[in-house]
Amino acid sequence: MIQLTRLNGDPFTLNAMMIEQIQSLPDTTLTLINGKKLVVKNPEQQVIELITNYYQSIGLQGSLKEGEASE
Template sequence: MITLTKLNGQTFLLNAPLIEQVEAFPDTTLTLSNGKKIVVKESMEEVNHLTSAFYRRIGLVGLSAKEEGR
């Protein structure tokens, strides 16, 4: 799960594997696998970072050579 913020300031947890697409319209809009769209305060880059960190945390993605300090 990743923590995100709705435009009204309310935070919520989202199951990251449900994210199908992230766009900026200019607000960051997430399209979920069920077709639902959610607009969040976080930038596309922040959502990408949070999602990548989630997948690393659960062991689905390893560290890149750059992140390992090589």
């Protein structure tokens, strides 16, 4: 789960596994796997970092240290 902020400033928590697509239109728009669209204040790069950190925390994505190659 990741913490995001709606355009009106209200924080909410979203299951990152539900995100299909992220766009900056110019506001960051998330398209969920059910087709629903959410517009958030968070910049696209921050959303990507939150998702990546979440995936790493639950073991879905390995973390590589800088300069370390995957085999």
